[in-house]
Amino acid sequence: MGMQVNTNVAANNAYRNLSTTQNELSKSLEKLSSGLRINRAADDAAGLAISEGLKSQVGGLTVASRNAQDAVSVIQTAEGSLNEVTSILQRMRDLAVQAGNDSNSVESRAAITTEATALTEELTRLAESMNFNGKDLLNGGALSFQIGANSLDQISVDLADVGAIADILKTSPAGGKFAVADAALVAGTLAFDVVNPDSTVTTITTASFTAGDVNTVDQLAAALNSDSQFSGNLTATVDAGALVVKSKTGATVDLTAPGTGIAAGAVVGTSAGLDFSTAAGAATAISTITTQIQTVSSSRASLGADQNRFESVIKNLSVSKENLTAAGSRIRDTDMAEEMVKYTRANILSQAGTAMLAQANQSNSGVMQLLQ
Known part of the structure; x- marks a missing residue:
């Protein structure tokens, strides 16, 4: 083998191996310090996708x-x-x-x-x-x-x-719920028949209405409640457009209506709710x-x-x-014992490679003796 000074093949070989060892050592250090086997996609592309x-x-x-x-x-x-x-x-x-x-x-x-x-x-x-x-x-x-x-x-x-x-x-004390076609048409007196529990009937009449005295069902209820004869025995409210008249004693209430504003005797929904009056x-x-x-x-x-x-x-x-956490850990986390073995190997090879590179660099120094 000849002696050259421009190209030191042994040194190049030692340098290449040392570079590889240094790269492996760097990766081992990264895995040991992070605790993760996969720190980037290049470490394990498929494993990264699965672990994510x-x-x-x-x-x-x-x-x-x-x-x-x-x-x-x-x-x-x-x-x-x-x-x-x-x-x-x-x-x-x-x-x-x-x-x-x-x-x-x-x-x-x-x-x-x-x-x-x-x-x-x-x-x-x-x-x-x-x-x-x-x-x-x-x-x-x-x-x-x-x-x-x-x-x-x-x-x-x-x-x-x-x-x-x-x-x-909803409790429904005995009373009447009457359909109101048009409150403005109510005229004359309203007569309410109160059927008492003993079957006797008491008729309650109101003051006389003139058509147009009231215009809505709410106004009709208010007018009835302000009537002294009515309010002494009955109460009036409005439910869904219907006039609800109830007896203060729990009796049944019926109506004989004037005009065409209220459906006389047409009691709407008296069966709704609970009735404790009978x-x-x-x-x-x-x-x-x-x-x-x-x-x-x-x-x-x-x-x-x-x-x-x-x-x-x-x-x-x-x-x-x-x-699932255990499965992800097996894919992504570092096996510290195994990685420590790789790190030790790479560290020893790095030291040996450094020493051999130094030796290779000195291998051509004999040429100087020829030049003396």
């Missing part, structure tokens, strides 16, 4: 678990309120049973109606006021909960419509309230089943999150 997908799933499952826990809180809030609704309905049923006894006087039935009315108003208040983070819980409808990392992982929860139940159970009305009320108790109980049972389902979801999400 797993990372998205783990993040989604974490949030989904919180969503499921929120769902449990919503259900517990709604079911707790329905528990009170059930208590109210049970009390109203007791009142209906009590009203079914003909030993009750007119005053007793009026007292029963007063309490039942107050309970119904509380049902309405509950329906309108009970919410979770601004979401109504007792006015029907359904809530959807995201319980997984993917778009279709949802559970829908149906909510009880306590507002509708309250409308069904034993027959109380019997109907018992059946109606019982049906609503069953409706609420069914809703509570459904909510209980949904809560158990969400608790199972939470447990399953925890297991899935744990397994």
Whole structure:
């Protein structure tokens, strides 16, 4: 082999190997310091894609678990309120049973109606006021909960419509609800026949109206309530455009109407709501309230089943999150023991390579002896 000074093949070879070793040493240091086997796509392109997908799933499952826990809180809030609704309905049923006894006087039935009315108003208040983070819980409808990392992982929860139940159970003391075609046409005196519980009839007449005295149903109700003969025994209100006339003693009310403004004798909707003024009305009320108790109980049972389902979801999400995290770790995290072996090897090779490069650089120094 000749002796050259322009090209030192041994030094070039030593330098190339040392560069490779230094690159491996740098990567080992990066992996050991970060704890990650994949620090950039070049480290493992396929592994990076898989691990990022797993990372998205783990993040989604974490949030989904919180969503499921929120769902449990919503259900517990709604079911707790329905528990009170059930208590109210049970009390109203007791009142209906009590009203079914003909030993009750007119005053007793009026007292029963007063309490039942107050309970119904509380049902309405509950329906309108009970919410979770601004979401109504007792006015029907359904809530959807995201319980997984993917778009279709949802559970829908149906909510009880306590507002509708309250409308069904509104007390309707014996009275009359009369269709008003045109209040401006009312003329002459209005005669109301009050049928008392003992079947006697008392006729209440009003002052005479002139057509055009009133123009709306609201004005007609106000005019009746300001009439001394009428207001001493009856009250007038308006419901959905109809004139509602009720007896202050709980008696049935009928009407003989003047002119063509009010449909005489046409009582609209007297069967709506609960009537405690008679034993027959109380019997109907018992059946109606019982049906609503069953409706609420069914809703509570459904909510209980949904809560158990969400608790199972939470447990399953925890297991899935744990397994997916472990899978991602196996792909992306550094095996510290294995990487330390590679680092030690690269470090020794680096030191050896440096030493050999120095030796290679000195290998052609013998040429100087020839030049002396």
